[in-house]
Amino acid sequence: MRYGIISDIHSNATALEAVLDRLKGVDAYISPGDVVGYGPDPNECCSMLRSIDCTTVIGNHDAVVADLVDSVWFNPYARAAAFYNREQLSPENLDFVGKLPVSKTFDDFILVHATLKIPLTFHYIHSPNTAGDCFEQMETASLCFVGHTHLAEAYIQRKGEKEVDQLSFRSGGKLMLKDDFQYIINCGSVGQPRDGNKGAACGIYDSEERSVEFIRVPYDIAAVQARMRDADLPDYLIERLEHGE
Ligand code: ZN
Numbered sequence: 001m002r003y004g005i006i007s008d009i010h011s012n013a014t015a016l017e018a019v020l021d022r023l024k025g026v027d028a029y030i031s032p033g034d035v036v037g038y039g040p041d042p043n044e045c046c047s048m049l050r051s052i053d054c055t056t057v058i059g060n061h062d063a064v065v066a067d068l069v070d071s072v073w074f075n076p077y078a079r080a081a082a083f084y085n086r087e088q089l090s091p092e093n094l095d096f097v098g099k100l101p102v103s104k105t106f107d108d109f110i111l112v113h114a115t116l117k118i119p120l121t122f123h124y125i126h127s128p129n130t131a132g133d134c135f136e137q138m139e140t141a142s143l144c145f146v147g148h149t150h151l152a153e154a155y156i157q158r159k160g161e162k163e164v165d166q167l168s169f170r171s172g173g174k175l176m177l178k179d180d181f182q183y184i185i186n187c188g189s190v191g192q193p194r195d196g197n198k199g200a201a202c203g204i205y206d207s208e209e210r211s212v213e214f215i216r217v218p219y220d221i222a223a224v225q226a227r228m229r230d231a232d233l234p235d236y237l238i239e240r241l242e243h244g245e
Contacts, residue, residue: 005187005203005212006054007032007147010061011039011085012191012241015200016048018219019190023202029054030104030205032147032186033113036097037061037078038237039191040227042085046093058100059113059147060120065089066098073122077234084231108207109143116144124149128164131155131184135164143177144184145205151195152188152203152214156181169214170195177210185212192237198244 004023009016009031023029031054036042038061049056063069064082071079089097102119103112112119115130116137125131126149135157138144142159152169159180167175170188177183188201195201199216206213221241228238 001028001207002026003205003207004029005031005145005205006190007145007187007201008034008059008150008189008191009036009045009049010034010189010191011036011042011045012200012224013039013041013044013048014224015191015217015219016045018217019200019202020048020052022215022217023204026204030111030145031056032111032145033057033059033100034061034147034189035059035100036065036085036089038081038233040224040231040233042089043093045191046089046096050096055104055111056100057104057111057113058097058102058120060122062097062100063120066094068098069120077236081233081237084233105141109145109205110138110141111145113146114148115146125155125184125186126151128155128166131157131164131166132162134184135182138182138184142182143205146184146186147189149186150189150193151186152193152197152201152216153186153195154212155184158182168195170197172214172216174211174213177212183212187212187214188216192241193244194240196244198242
């Protein structure tokens with residue numbers, strides 16, 4: 001099976017369209033969450049994910065937009081955008097977002113938004129140290145796809161050992177998975193990359209080849225920024241798209 005991985009879409013329909021075009025031909029789609037929040041197109045993004053039957057888990061922004069989690073921990077920009085997204089969503093799409101599962105276990109991998117220890121809050125995997133808890137929760141599973149940090153990178157641990165390696169894939173690349181290792185993999189953010197590369201991020205997991213490809217796709221950032229201005233979304237969120245930070 002070849003899985004297209006699309007995380008942290010964040011209501012950016014232009015980036016999502018570009019990524020889906022690049023991933024055409026995969027057998028199935030999976031998303032580690034944050035379909036909505038930050039961007040201008042929550043309905044378009046929910047509808048696209050539903051139409052491609054993407055297996056999606058809930059992200060912290062999805063949970064706030066669906067009013068399942070309080071926005072008290074959000075900065076004012078994220079909160080303003082979450083409220084805008086909530087107002088915009090149709091009842092069907094609000095229902096879709098609110099009913100997403102917290103995690104999903106497949107035969108050969110697990111899907112979760114932030115970490116397996118604390119799936120939905122402000123616990124970020126951004127260093128070998130912070131990956132440790134998630135490796136423990138994986139038990140014998142060898143592969144976990146996460147989102148949340150908006151950084152394309154992989155954490156690698158030899159089974160039964162404590163040392164963790166961190167590899168950045170901010171410029172794309174391919175990782176071959178080895179049998180006696182465990183992996184936590186973030187393919188980066190479709191709609192709001194933060195690793196200094198402004199291209200929409202996505203990935204392909206090939207379960208037969210045992211590989212993960214990290215991909216960046218250019219998209220029309222100015223068009224998204226124009227829609228964000230029309231929607232009166234915060235300038236900070238508009239500007240960061242062109243820097244990928
Ligand atoms: Zn996110």
